[in-house]
Amino acid sequence: MQVCKTLTKLQGKHVYVRSDSDPRIKYEIWTGTLGKTIPTCECESYKWSKDDVCKHIRRIFNKTCGWGEEWSDDKQNSRQRKAMLCPLCGGKTVEVKYALT
Numbered sequence: 001m002q003v004c005k006t007l008t009k010l011q012g013k014h015v016y017v018r019s020d021s022d023p024r025i026k027y028e029i030w031t032g033t034l035g036k037t038i039p040t041c042e043c044e045s046y047k048w049s050k051d052d053v054c055k056h057i058r059r060i061f062n063k064t065c066g067w068g069e070e071w072s073d074d075k076q077n078s079r080q081r082k083a084m085l086c087p088l089c090g091g092k093t094v095e096v097k098y099a100l101t
């Protein structure tokens with residue numbers, strides 16, 4: 001499956017996000033690895049979240065295009081597919097072996 005290259009930059013990384021309510025607090029976010037692990041955050045709202053997401057994770061991923069063949073409504077046309085271009089941002093895509101579950 002093809003995913004936008006912007007997404008692959010956010011894989012397998014530890015990222016720190018400052019707390020809104022207390023700037024002294026930083027949360028460590030694991031960005032996940034495609035198809036293997038999902039993004040996690042150490043904040044309380046993540047712990048209690050039913051859909052395994054919190055505003056910190058959203059904030060990080062909202063900055064990226066994040067297009068993926070498997071989970072995005074926008075589909076590539078045949079030209080984009082051949083040229084490996086992202087239908088959302090027009091950037092390059094990369095082929096990844098794993099599917100998100």
Ligand SMILES: [Zn+2]
Pocket residue numbers: 027041042043044045046054055056057
């Ligand atoms: Zn969080």
Ligand SMILES: [Zn+2]
Pocket residue numbers: 004005006065066067086087088089090091
């Ligand atoms: Zn894109």
